[in-house]
Amino acid sequence: MEGYTFTLLIPLILFATFLLIGLAGGKLKPIISGITGVVSLSVVSIISYITAYDYFFVNGKVDGVFGKIIVYDAEWLRFTDSLFIKMGILLDPISVMMLVVISTVSLMVHIYSLGYMHNEGGFSRYYSFLSLFTFAMMGLVISTNIFQTYIFWELVGVSSYLLIGFYYNRPSAVAAAKKAFIVTRFADLGFLIGILLLSSLTGTFDFVELTNVNGSAITAGSSVLFMGLSSMTWALILVFIGCAGKSAMFPLHIWLPDAMEGPTPVSALIHAATMVVAGVYLVARLFPLYALSAPVALEMIAYVGAFTSMFAAIIACTQTDIKRVLAFSTISQIGIMMVGLGVSGYAAETGLGFTASMFHLFTHAMFKALLFLGAGAVIHAVHTNEISGMGGLRKYLPVTHITFLVACLAISGIPPFSGFFSKDEILVAVKEKDSFLFYFESIVSGLSAFYMFRLYFGIFWNRNTTYEHTPHEAGMSMKIPLIILAILAAVTGFIPFSEFVTSDGIPFISHIHWDIAIPATIVGLIGITAAFIFYKKESDLSDKAAASLGGFYNTVHKKFYIDEIYIFVTKKIIFNMVSTPVAWFDRNVVDGTMNGIASVTNFVSEKIKRFQSGQLQQYAFVMVTGMIIIIALIFYFLKN
Amino acid sequence: MENISIEHFLIVSTLMLFTGIYGFLTRKNLITMLMSAELILNSVNINFVAVNKFLYPENLQGQFFAMFVIGIAAVEVAVAIAIIISLYRKVRMIDVEKVNEMKY
Numbered sequence: 001m002e003g004y005t006f007t008l009l010i011p012l013i014l015f016a017t018f019l020l021i022g023l024a025g026g027k028l029k030p031i032i033s034g035i036t037g038v039v040s041l042s043v044v045s046i047i048s049y050i051t052a053y054d055y056f057f058v059n060g061k062v063d064g065v066f067g068k069i070i071v072y073d074a075e076w077l078r079f080t081d082s083l084f085i086k087m088g089i090l091l092d093p094i095s096v097m098m099l100v101v102i103s104t105v106s107l108m109v110h111i112y113s114l115g116y117m118h119n120e121g122g123f124s125r126y127y128s129f130l131s132l133f134t135f136a137m138m139g140l141v142i143s144t145n146i147f148q149t150y151i152f153w154e155l156v157g158v159s160s161y162l163l164i165g166f167y168y169n170r171p172s173a174v175a176a177a178k179k180a181f182i183v184t185r186f187a188d189l190g191f192l193i194g195i196l197l198l199s200s201l202t203g204t205f206d207f208v209e210l211t212n213v214n215g216s217a218i219t220a221g222s223s224v225l226f227m228g229l230s231s232m233t234w235a236l237i238l239v240f241i242g243c244a245g246k247s248a249m250f251p252l253h254i255w256l257p258d259a260m261e262g263p264t265p266v267s268a269l270i271h272a273a274t275m276v277v278a279g280v281y282l283v284a285r286l287f288p289l290y291a292l293s294a295p296v297a298l299e300m301i302a303y304v305g306a307f308t309s310m311f312a313a314i315i316a317c318t319q320t321d322i323k324r325v326l327a328f329s330t331i332s333q334i335g336i337m338m339v340g341l342g343v344s345g346y347a348a349e350t351g352l353g354f355t356a357s358m359f360h361l362f363t364h365a366m367f368k369a370l371l372f373l374g375a376g377a378v379i380h381a382v383h384t385n386e387i388s389g390m391g392g393l394r395k396y397l398p399v400t401h402i403t404f405l406v407a408c409l410a411i412s413g414i415p416p417f418s419g420f421f422s423k424d425e426i427l428v429a430v431k432e433k434d435s436f437l438f439y440f441e442s443i444v445s446g447l448s449a450f451y452m453f454r455l456y457f458g459i460f461w462n463r464n465t466t467y468e469h470t471p472h473e474a475g476m477s478m479k480i481p482l483i484i485l486a487i488l489a490a491v492t493g494f495i496p497f498s499e500f501v502t503s504d505g506i507p508f509i510s511h512i513h514w515d516i517a518i519p520a521t522i523v524g525l526i527g528i529t530a531a532f533i534f535y536k537k538e539s540d541l542s543d544k545a546a547a548s549l550g551g552f553y554n555t556v557h558k559k560f561y562i563d564e565i566y567i568f569v570t571k572k573i574i575f576n577m578v579s580t581p582v583a584w585f586d587r588n589v590v591d592g593t594m595n596g597i598a599s600v601t602n603f604v605s606e607k608i609k610r611f612q613s614g615q616l617q618q619y620a621f622v623m624v625t626g627m628i629i630i631i632a633l634i635f636y637f638l639k640n
Numbered sequence: 641m642e643n644i645s646i647e648h649f650l651i652v653s654t655l656m657l658f659t660g661i662y663g664f665l666t667r668k669n670l671i672t673m674l675m676s677a678e679l680i681l682n683s684v685n686i687n688f689v690a691v692n693k694f695l696y697p698e699n700l701q702g703q704f705f706a707m708f709v710i711g712i713a714a715v716e717v718a719v720a721i722a723i724i725i726s727l728y729r730k731v732r733m734i735d736v737e738k739v740n741e742m743k744y
Contacts, residue, residue: 478703613740614741617737619737620664620665621665624665
């Protein structure tokens with residue numbers, strides 16, 4: 001469609017920036033690379049805002065529906081007449097929303113990094129990777145077909161790997177980067193099989209065709225059963241495995257806490273606000289398929305999400321590294337988004353869960369990015385990640401203190417901050433579907449209030465630690481993003497989201513359900529109060545509580561030993577049971593055959609090398625004799 | 641001329657051929673071995689010309705072949721003599737049994 005062609009600039013500018021900083025970065029002054037990154041991101045943000053404005057307000061609804069607009073779709077790779085891959089730009093409510101989220105958070109992180117990273121080496125490398133990541137993420141959300149999504153999905157994974165391993169001379173960072181890459185790659189295997197199965201059932205990669213409610217894709221593959229589930233359900237479950245890997249759902253969550261080895265702004269951008277919600281985004285993208293042809297898969301998503309959110313929230317209460325607390329909180333919040341999607345129906349008001357989930361994605365991106373950037377400012381000031389090394393910082397870091405508090409209130413669901421509205425909508429949607437999940441998720445939201453305020457009080461109140469260097473507030477480049485994000489985290493809740501983003505594109509008006517909002521807020525306040533009692537002042541209450549829980553506390557503190565189980569499975573079972581025999585077979589049978597052939601050849605040639613005597617006349621004699629024998633044979637046989 | 645038939649030519653050439661082979665296999669001096677090789681080639685030449693003369697008098701291919709063989713033999717001699725001379729310069733002898741550097 002005309003009018004949106006300029007959106008092509010979004011990926012192109014970002015890719016050009018990546019190439020420019022990446023190739024010329026070594027020769028530029030570091031600060032020039034940084035400024036280039038910030039400027040190009042600003043331009044991209046402006047284009048994204050214009051796109052969103054045009055989409056929602058200027059062109060608006062057609063027949064009361066926010067439609068899917070294919071701006072551009074070019075053939076990229078053709079294998080056969082029916083099998084080809086396209087690249088293009090698809091605009092619909094969720095992709096436009098993601099454009100806004102990604103460009104905003106990425107711009108904030110770019111600006112923040114100017115201050116945060118200025119003493120680090122590899123400044124240009126850092127900015128080129130950031131541009132690569134933003135490019136890949138943008139390409140992912142505007143994909144017109146699932147294969148394009150897959151390509152950018154992997155690019156996002158690679159840039160995440162590169163940025164986690166940014167401090168490549170630190171072994172723990174290298175290990176974390178490897179872990180993140182391998183775990184997500186492993187999940188992507190499921191995703192790839194899912195794509196292949198899905199496209200073989202429906203005969204298309206295209207999202208518009210796949211999600212067309214009246215199209216053939218919805219009913220395809222529903223009659224072929226495998227182990228009691230239709231093949232479409234299997235395909236969608238496999239796709240969800242890919243989503244679970246990227247979005248750190250249990251049991252594939254193990255990479256995310258370790259990914260905090262990367263620079264803090266990277267954690268804010270990739271591992272809190274954008275990349276990890278790619279899984280949620282993909283489920284939302286294929287939502288009509290999930291809702292209409294595979295309700296079983298959707299139910300599974302709801303339960304996986306619910307379990308993950310509770311599991312991660314419990315672990316978050318015991319961690320002492322502030323970035324790890326935030327990482328587990330991210331896992332928990334993404335679990336809540338998955339629950340929102342999982343309980344949602346398709347169309348209008350029954351699709352409230354979908355809207356709520358996207359709403360939570362939006363608000364979560366803002367306040368979680370803010371939390372990470374705030375944590376970065378704290379780490380920058382006190383040079384440690386451990387909560388025990390902090391305390392009483394409110395006097396030294398007033399701006400960080402206020403913005404962090406805003407973010408904590410938002411995540412705890414206290415009105416009028418943004419988290420309150422989105423969480424309320426999710427809880428309403430969950431209540432309609434399943435009251436057990438509703439109580440479950442209410443506990444999770446109470447826990448999230450508790451662990452966030454544990455962090456808040458632990459950092460900014462509690463004991464008055466004496467610091468070697470007096471902590472001081474960071475420079476303007478770090479303060480401004482904090483303030484902007486704090487404003488966004490405070491007010492984005494007032495966006496009437498259901499009038500823009502809905503499961504079928506038809507807007508509806510949603511209200512705050514006070515009968516659910518008030519108990520939810522009270523649960524949040526209970527969590528905050530508990531944190532206040534335990535951590536406001538320096539006391540041994542929390543240690544006593546931990547001691548009274550005994551073994552359970554230790555289990556939680558060790559993250560339920562999931563990492564140890566993984567290591568046990570890989571080392572003891574896979575390596576010992578499978579790899580060792582395979583290696584033995586390779587060394588002895590495969591290599592043995594080859595070595596045997598070589599040594600036999602060697603032995604024989606050692607024996608017969610005497611024939612090569614160097615006596616010219618001996619050779620001539622052998623030749624003549626041979627000739628005579630051959631001639632004799634020819635005569636003999638010709639005669640018969 | 642009437643008395644000399646093709647068999648006479650073939651007998652002479654066969655004798656020359658085996659003389660050449662015998663010489664090539666038994667003589668130790670490289671120069672004599674070269675001469676033996678010339679004998680073999682010339683026995684072939686006699687065969688060519690004789691067969692041409694007696695069996696296909698209307699054609700000339702046999703004689704032309706003989707010319708070619710003579711030409712190539714001349715070249716071969718030049719190369720062989722060059723090798724022998726440089727070998728002599730190197731090891732001061734041309735005894736083929738003692739020159740066995742090129743073994744295993």
